[in-house]
Amino acid sequence: MTDFQNPILPRMAYITNIIDETSDTKTFKVEFEGGGKGDFLHEPGQCAMLSIPGVGEAMISITSSPTFKDFLEFTIKRVGRLTTVIHQLEVGDQIGIRGPYGNNFPYKLLEGKDILFIAGGFALAPLRSLINYVLDDEHRKDYGKVDIIYGARSVDDLCFKRELFENWPKKKDTQIFTTIDRPEEGWDGHVAFVPTYLEELQPSPENKYALTCGPPIMIKFVLQNLQKLGYQDDHVITTLEMRMKCGIGKCGRCNIGSKYVCLDGPVFFLDQLKQLPQEY
Amino acid sequence: MAVYKKITKDNLVQFLQELTKDRILIAPVREHELVSFSPVADAGKVDFTFQNSFVPPKSWFFPQTEQIFSFRIEDGKYELSAPSLPGGTVLFGVHPCDLKSILALDPVFDGKFDDNYYCTRRKNTIIIGLGCQSVGRNCFCFKVGGGPLESNGADIFLTPTGGDFLAEGVTNQGTDLINKHSRFFSDSSAEQVDKEKREGTDRLLKQSTGLKGDFNLPKVKAFLDANYEIPYWEDLSYRCLGCGICTYLCPTCHCFDINDYARSGLEGERIRCWDSCQFKDFTLMAGGHNPRPSKKERVRNRFMHKFKYHEDRYNIFGCVGCGRCVQKCPVNIDPRKIILDLQEVAGND
Amino acid sequence: MKGIEEQIRATSSQLLAAGDVQLVIGYGAGSDNSKTMPVFIKRAEDVGKLVFNPLCVSNLANYLLHWNNFEGKIAIVVKGCDSRSIIRLLQDKQIEREKIVVLGVNCPGQLKSGQAEAKIPVEAVLSEATVDNGGIKLQTSGGLITFSLEEGLLEKCRQCESSRPVVSDYLFGEKGFEADKAALQFNDVAALEGAPLEEKSRYWDKYFERCLRCYACRNSCPACSCRECVFDMVEPDWVAKTVNLSDNTAFHMIRAFHVAGRCTDCGECERVCPAEIPLRILNRKIIKDIKELFGAPMPGSDLEALPALSFYAVNDPESQN
Structure with missing residues (x-):
């Protein structure tokens, strides 16, 4: 039946839990038949093609850390036909999966360094795999201080609230800076756009890598501000998104110059990004 | 072990007929004025004299529409x-430009992730190349590193000599096939085949009626490596209609789309179809952002892919000089002229 | 035809120099001398790139859609057949009359591309061309090349309704080609109409089967002005992307019906089709039916006469029911 040698043929897995993150974003826990993630072993930052046969397929970042041994997690925003159908799925329903695809965050290179994560809205999802990897009890000692600057339009738009407000702040040498775009009743936290908050906090670039994911306009100003703060281009890491169909470097639509985002990305250092044509 | 043989036209037909006994034969046939590579049961129907097929033979390995899976x-x-x-297949009559295009497609579909569909067909197919009997006015294989009698990419290569052919077993698989059917062949030698190919090539190139001007591909590549934004691409894009002719007929283009179709909620299929980087929605993202929003970016992408990206990734030039796009582009976007123009622009820098 | 070419250049030069237009869309020499290509001239000193000869087979009107956000004024070279597209684009309010300067040519007739390629050497530069009852004569640097009208003249020229542009601001050329009245009677369509159903089906199947769905017919069509085309839509997927006889047939039927009443028989779709599908027969069948049913003239032949399928009359017999 299912040919595991065929990379564009999905395997059918099961949804074992669903968490409502925001009004339009849900996190799906996925396991293969009989439980667990089998031989589907990924690195932080990698993606997978999720699909519903008869509806379509899309590249989604794997938000769970490889240190979560028994399942995969995908945080999916409702934007089109496929994601709308996925949002209607229930626990016990099947979903097609193939992968893992793409490169990953350079977690080995980050060992011994401080890490600054900067994310906006739903785009905390790809960074979360690395955050949970770094904060995992087994790996925490390998890394320095972890700062997370995370913002969203409103409180409702903040994802992973439980980790954000309960789990992560308890970790050693870990600070969380959460912000929302506009004041809101019942919110006594910070109010500012992410790039502005970054400017206010002035995190030192000393012995530190910055990783950022978010909407293009946020990325643009975050990168500018990191530069002002003295971060070198080879110490700033981000991810790119392009339309994809095959995910394995053949269908030809996610190229930026000679690079395929599906194979050579999604993770790029800023200095690599500056070598690419501005066609993304 | 290479072998060198002769085969008459009549014996070639019989040889091909013999091969249909245990293999699918895909060969050029003329239907309603156009030559296409199609399954052939009667080898007598094969066209041996065609200049260029309408659709390139890539369509055998990478069909325009192909089911990825069906579901219920x-x-x-x-x-x-x-x-x-498909199992054992003979793909007959592939001209040198198209042979080379298959070598350019192999590293795309092979690689880190094997494309099961392409690779299976490729593995199960013996390719019999056919040297050209004339060089058309749109042909320019010999300007992009190929030649009308180049055997690279074939398992067996046939060099036409008047009405008959010299046959080389280029790969072991090809040699085995010739040896197994040796009754159709008579003896020749490496020297004879070599001589015929050398002299034939000279003769054919002298007859070439195409656009004059020498290509300096490394110069073009170096120029493109260093120059991404040049006014040339926008000027060129003005006349582009944004159709898919050039990409669909290009033997090295391989872009595809994947779509799902469900006849009911309970059954359906996932299909891949050729797609074109010249179509305006090709890179359009779900949120409405389009990284290649105008014809300028799309036309540039096509030629950067041919002259630079393909070489960057796979170390093979992405254009084999078959001339199909030259012939069929309705607005005369001619890669030969683009190469010459870029050389000129590069020279002025 | 040298005279026409010189007049086009002179007028374009004046218009550009005076700032009356900022762009001229015309024909230029192709990479191969058996072809011309569309050229886009923005400076008076570049008008020498403009040519006019029997190789100017394409209809440039479609480019007005590409340039409809252009701030300046555009001069465009049109033949008699192409001029109907201008009228149609005006009627559909796709272009504004005051932003367009029409450089009309009384068209002497155009040469079949296949014939041109077969006889004109790549390097043979054209110096003069004439078309008359004696045939098509091209004076080139490689000598005189002649074609009889029978072998050389485009089918659409033989069926030409008006070689004189129906709209023009400048008119070049003395007298255009005059088609034989008998050729105007839709004989090609009638021949196929009369065939048995199975034969008609076989006729179209063999062509639709080899359609590549490259959409060149749509992209070259001056009547295809939709910003979002039904064939590009994925949600919902009205027509599957799969290429097979059934979906290809659906594509061609929808395309033909979509341009019904607006198609001016400029023939671009058939000219550009790489699979050589005789699309004009399909379009002309609909034009013929509309003509017979509504007494409507060829779309685009009269600015004031709205297309039969695009307006509503209260005294329409059908509205009485």
């Missing part, structure tokens, strides 16, 4: 099944 839902569970792929 039974007892609430998806049953997915991938189609069975």
